[in-house]
Amino acid sequence: MNAMSPDPLSPQVPTTRHPVAVWPWPIALGLLTIFGLLSALLGQHGVWLALSWAALSIPLIVTVACLFKAWCRTSSVKGGQS
């Protein structure tokens, strides 16, 4: 299990000492949301609808991925201690 957990976010050092770029991810997710909201509204056709669904799912997928990663890390820590 431990081998599977990603290194940069290992349980011992969750925060970095150096400042990280705060905004790229939220801005990317925000732009995807705006694109998704507008493409279905302005496009109406099949492709634009599908692009809208895809764009709006990405923030949800990223959220679930982050939660899943955290959950895996917790269970691997607990697994290591027991």
Next chain:
Amino acid sequence: MTTRTLRRWFVVHKWTSLVCTLFLLIVCVTGLPLLFSEQIWDTFVGDDDPPYEVLPAGTPNASLDVIVDKARALYPGQIITSVNPDDDEPAVLVSMAPSWQALKDDENYPDRHSGHWIKFDARTAKVLEQSRPADAPKEPRTWTGIIMGICNRLHTSLFAYLPGRLFLGLMGGVFVASLISGTVLYGRFMKRLPFGSVRTDRASRLTWLDLHNLLGAATLVWATVVGFTGLVNELQTPLFGLWRVTDVRQILRPYASLPVPSQDHLSSVQAAFDTAAKAAPGNEVTGLSFPGASFGSPVHYVLWTRGATPLRARLFTPVLVDARTGELTGAYPMPWYLRFLEISRPLHFGDYGGMPLKILWALLDVVVIGVLVSGLVLWAAKRKIATDARLQALGYELDDTSELVPLPHAAGEGAR
């Protein structure tokens, strides 16, 4: 950012969030069933209409004049108030009443409903269904109807009519302020933390804070759009009122003092529909109200037309046709603030991109509920710390002091 500015932003975020969280939770939860109301009605109640006659494809619709004459013959001496072809079924709904005065009097008697309707097959002009007579025993309400009604009224007005709508609109504004201040705080607290990290190995408070930050950052734009368009939607009554006392009054001024002509001498309804379709090219005519209707003209048919694309489907352009002569008086595109309102509607309802978009809307809504709940947990935990500290300062011994350990990341230290 200085500590002082940060503290200010924190106070703004805390109070704007506290003010709107309860109402936001109500709105988010009741919004879920409303999003799928069509499916819920179909599943639990079903369509109790008699089945439509199967006719060869391309059967032309009957003239609306035939339908109107049939309605008059069914209720001689009554007036027709409006004629509305159905959006997606081959049906025409004709609304009637004993008189305009009777309808006006209804407003003073909540139990009285003198208006009624008849549903015709649009192609054969046969009567499909009629509204229940006013003196008939009330139809038993279904659970679906009760629950959906409660959700709808909670969501739009908290059961408080116009004041409730305006209040919820204000809460929408406060919510947007809370999102903006939250974004500023996010920039401050995430400086040394990679995006999306949820620390589960430290104080549980940090887990909640990371969750709050992650869920909030992922749904920030969606929540802002839906919150702001919700605010605009709640303003519809005053916005339509403004339009009515400005443009509409101006347009109707030359006719305002004319008497309402008898319905026996009005021009053709079908011709009015055709005239309106020509006057607003690209639009479909969704309904007609007869001269004398409240907020209308005493001598005009008012026809409502709307755009045919999702973006313009909620942009209504009223057309006036003189009911004495059948001539077009004019088409009146709505002012910018009502156009803005009409564009705000699809962006709030999420009903313009098929079922997948509705499902995404629901999931994003659930994530926003997560943001609200984690925010409440953070606030409650903070309060507990503060209360414990005060109690200790007063000399009380507390069993559980673990919460008093200074936090490594000192999130929101400016609160107190």
